[in-house]
Amino acid sequence: MDPSDIDDMFMEETAAMDMRHAIEREEMRLLAVARSEYRSIRNFASACRACGQDLRWRGFDLQVPPDYCTPECARSAPKTVQTLDPWEIAECPF
Known part of the structure; x- marks a missing residue:
């Protein structure tokens, strides 16, 4: 949300400031x-899926999926193919 939108929505300055603070607190909570x-997935995976390098001591980086050590490993990893569930009921072709 653009800060000017908040000023347009709330005519009172204190209400606008309260809303800005609430949005900032929510962004911090979500982060x-x-x-x-991210840390939980890294600890569970423990090793990069592409190269096998230890993930538990690597830093937080939203640009890299948590089960890979670098963007290069994530790009070079084989793409998983979705397999159909054998118990899933498919429509009858007749």
Whole structure:
């Protein structure tokens, strides 16, 4: 949301400032949740899927999927093919 939109929505300056603070707090909370999940996935995976390098001591980087060590490993990893669930009921072709 653009800060000028907040000023347009709230005529009172204190209400606009309260809304800005609420948005900033929510962004910080979501970033903390993202970091925690990223760390959790890295600890669970423990090694890069492409090269096998240890992931547990690597830093937080939203540009790199959590189960890879670098963007290059993520790009070079084989693409997984979606397989159909054998228990899934398909429509009858007749």
